[in-house]
Each structure stands twice: as C-alpha cells, then as structure tokens.
Amino acid sequence: MKMNALKCGCKENRPQIAGKPGCICNNSIQKLPADSFKIPAIPAGRPLHNSTKANVNDNKExxxxxxxxxxxxxxxxxxxxxxxxxxxxxxxxxxxxxxxxxxxxxxxxxxxxxxxxxxxxxxxxxxxxxxxxxxxxxxxxxxxxxxxxxxxxxxxxxxxxxEYAKHGALYKLLKERGRFDEKTAAIYVRDLTRALVYCHSKKVIHRDIKPENLLIGHNLELKIADFGWSVHSPSSRRMTLCGTLDYLSPEMIEGKPHSYAVDIWSLGVLCYELLVGLPPFDAKDSHQTYRKIRYVIIKYPDFISERAKDLMGKLLVINPEHRLPLTSVLQHPWILENAPEGAIPSAHIQEQK
CATH class of the missing domain: 3.30.200.20 (Phosphorylase Kinase; domain 1)
Structure with missing residues (x-):
C-alpha cells in the first residue's frame, strides 16, 4: 500500500488538519480544452408550476x-x-x-x-x-x-x-453543538440508512458519506445533498479510490474492489462522528489514520451506550460481506429505541420553541 500517493482533486472538502488532507482521489482524466465541456442530456421536461393534482400522480417518495x-x-x-x-x-x-x-x-x-x-x-x-x-x-x-x-x-x-433545505448543513450544526445526543444521532442515522437503501436499490453507490454532504430539510429530515463521487454500478464492483480519508473503508485504502458495502462502513463512521464530534479514525497524520482504518482501531468514549457501540461494531467490520445489512440497521434496538416514527431531533427542539 502506497502511503505517499495522496492527491486532493475533490470538490468541497474538509480543511487540512495537522497536515492530513480532508479527502483523496486518483483522478486520471486527461485535461480538456475549455470548449469541450459537455452537459448531460436533459432527462425530463422543464419543471415549472406548483400543482396539487400533478403532485398526487408524482412519486410518493x-x-x-x-x-x-x-x-x-x-x-x-x-x-x-x-x-x-x-x-x-x-x-x-x-x-x-x-x-x-x-x-x-x-x-x-x-x-x-x-x-x-x-x-x-x-x-x-x-x-x-x-x-x-x-x-x-x-x-x-x-x-x-x-x-x-x-x-x-x-x-x-x-x-x-x-431543493431548498430549510435547516441547512448537518456539518455546521454538528460543529456548533460539538456532538449530538443519542436520540438525535439515531434519527439522522435512520434517515441516512433509508436513503442508502433506496440508492442501492437503484444500483447507485454513494461513496462519499460525511456530514458536509448532508442537509436538514423542511421537516428536520436528513437529506443526502452531494453525489459528486457517486456511481451507477450495476456490476457492484468498483476500483476507484475516492471519497474522504476519514470515511474510507479498509478495502478502498488497500486498493481492493469495492461495492455497496463501502456505504455501510461510512454509515458507521458517521454514526460515531455524530455521537463523539470526531471521526473514529481521526489521527495526527494520514499514515496513522490508514493504520487505524486497516485494523479497525476504535476507542469509544464512556458516554456512548452499549447499544450504540453494538451497532457501530457491526457496521465497522473489515470484511465487507460481514457488515450489518442496511435493512437490519433499521431494525437494530438502538434505532428502534431512539428513533421511533415522528421523533424530532432534540438538537432542533429548542430551535423550534
């Protein structure tokens, strides 16, 4: 494994901390002249008016x-x-x-x-x-x-x-609060899990789950907002090294083929960061972060509940095939206890009052 091949060519990413880049990529696309920029074909007609009748016929999701x-x-x-x-x-x-x-x-x-x-x-x-x-x-x-x-x-x-997300970026809210209580974190993890279940059903691997790419909508629901590293992958096996260093899975940092399970790993990393305020493999430099990810070296603070640890332990597994399936995440006791339907993230309760 090469430890000096880091090169940042991504979009909005975390600032460097202690010399560690916020993201990595292996962009090998040849540089194109300015007049060669092409836009994808428009998939549908021009969106226009509000229409209650038309909205009934639209996808209920x-x-x-x-x-x-x-x-x-x-x-x-x-x-x-x-x-x-x-x-x-x-x-x-x-x-x-x-x-x-x-x-x-x-x-x-x-x-x-x-x-x-x-x-x-x-x-x-x-x-x-x-x-x-x-x-x-x-x-x-x-x-x-x-x-x-x-x-x-x-x-x-x-x-x-x-779409306009009324309550802004999750990353900003997390930095303001430092960390979230378990009920708030569980609600966000539940929402993200539902989104990933849907993405995977459409053969889409996101590959860059992190707080910076998540927004909070009109009803305080979590929304994935950035698909810059996503890929439509019917074959499910990919080789590209991409995403944010703290969220990379072991198979990605070792250059092995990866599939939908990379999003399950990132879900575990996000869960930890929401509860603690820092990613689980945070370190002084990228070499230490690589080592922590490769051997899944995690230290849980005392304030983390046993059920939360159990869920993260089942997501942050070296073997991708042994990670907890997303449908099982939604049935995990920690989610069922802290994120029942209709629950409002406590981080927003004071704001609503």
Missing amino acids: QSTSGKPELINRDDKKKSWTLSDFDLGRPLGKGKFGNVYLAREKESHYVVALKVLFKSQILDSEIEHQVRREVEIQCRLRHPNILRMYGYFHDEKRIYLIL
Whole structure:
C-alpha cells in the first residue's frame, strides 16, 4: 500500500488538519480544452408550476415537506435560463462555485441554485464527476435525498436547480453543538440508512458519506445533498479510490474492489462522528489514520451506550460481506429505541420553541 500517493482533486472538502488532507482521489482524466465541456442530456421536461393534482400522480417518495413540489411538465422546447429566477442570499460557497437561495418567477417556487464555473471544473479535471452527479441526482426520488429539479448552462457557468433545505448543513450544526445526543444521532442515522437503501436499490453507490454532504430539510429530515463521487454500478464492483480519508473503508485504502458495502462502513463512521464530534479514525497524520482504518482501531468514549457501540461494531467490520445489512440497521434496538416514527431531533427542539 502506497502511503505517499495522496492527491486532493475533490470538490468541497474538509480543511487540512495537522497536515492530513480532508479527502483523496486518483483522478486520471486527461485535461480538456475549455470548449469541450459537455452537459448531460436533459432527462425530463422543464419543471415549472406548483400543482396539487400533478403532485398526487408524482412519486410518493419525493416530498416530506407537506408543500407542493416544483414538478415537470411536457414542455421540452423551452429550457431554463437565469432570467427565470430571482436570486436571493448566498447559502454557501464551494471550491467550484456558490449556492444561492432563488425563486422561480412564474411559480414563485423557492429553490437553491448551485452555480458552478466551467473553467474551474475543467482546470481541476472533474468534468466527469459533475456529469455523473447530474445524471444520477436528477433521477433519484426519495424524501431523504435532496431533489435536483433540473439544470441549465451558459458560456461560463452551470446552474443546478436544487431543493431548498430549510435547516441547512448537518456539518455546521454538528460543529456548533460539538456532538449530538443519542436520540438525535439515531434519527439522522435512520434517515441516512433509508436513503442508502433506496440508492442501492437503484444500483447507485454513494461513496462519499460525511456530514458536509448532508442537509436538514423542511421537516428536520436528513437529506443526502452531494453525489459528486457517486456511481451507477450495476456490476457492484468498483476500483476507484475516492471519497474522504476519514470515511474510507479498509478495502478502498488497500486498493481492493469495492461495492455497496463501502456505504455501510461510512454509515458507521458517521454514526460515531455524530455521537463523539470526531471521526473514529481521526489521527495526527494520514499514515496513522490508514493504520487505524486497516485494523479497525476504535476507542469509544464512556458516554456512548452499549447499544450504540453494538451497532457501530457491526457496521465497522473489515470484511465487507460481514457488515450489518442496511435493512437490519433499521431494525437494530438502538434505532428502534431512539428513533421511533415522528421523533424530532432534540438538537432542533429548542430551535423550534
């Protein structure tokens, strides 16, 4: 295993801490000229008006907000342009662009508009990532996955029309609180598990689960918001080394073929970080992190319950085939005890009051 082959070419990632990169990738795509940037074919008509009637016929997994969706209509002649939207305040900044609150002028539907710069995408050689992200996310419909309604582009920019997550980023909330209580963590783990069950049923491996890629929606539900490292993989066996170092599975750091089980491993890492405030394999440098991951060296603080330890112990298993299946995660006693239907994350109870 090569320990000096780390190269960061990813999108929004954690800052370096003690010399350890927040992410790693092995991008081998040849650099392309600026005029070669291609956008995926639009998979559906132009989303437009709010419509209660149309929403009834839409996939029931789409919305948990209780409000009408921005839906598709059979109008492929007219595509989106920036003039269709009123832009509001910035919601966030990333390496390749910014996200803005926006409102579609005709329907008054509020969305998040992610603006990416083509030149920066080409310079960083991640065109394939952006294309794959759009192609995958546009086709996913689940209450725990951020909806991508559509996209358009001009000479210099790409615009992604995304569902607006009212309560913002999980990463920000976690940093503000330090760590979550077990009920809050269990609710988020349950929501993420449901999203991953759906993704895997659609032959999609996410490969980059972490707090930075998760948002909190209108009803305090967790939503996967970033699919930049995701892949549609009917064969289920992949070789690409990608994702965030703290969340990489043993098979990925050793360069072995990997499958859907990498998301199960990441779920265990996330569960630990939500409860403790730091990833379980956090160390001073990447060499130590590699070693901790490879041999699953974990220290549980005293405040972690036995049931929580049991769940994480069944997720963070070296052999991918022995990790607890996602459907079994939803039936684990820790989840059933702390995350019954209708439970509100206690991290938001004070906010609601």
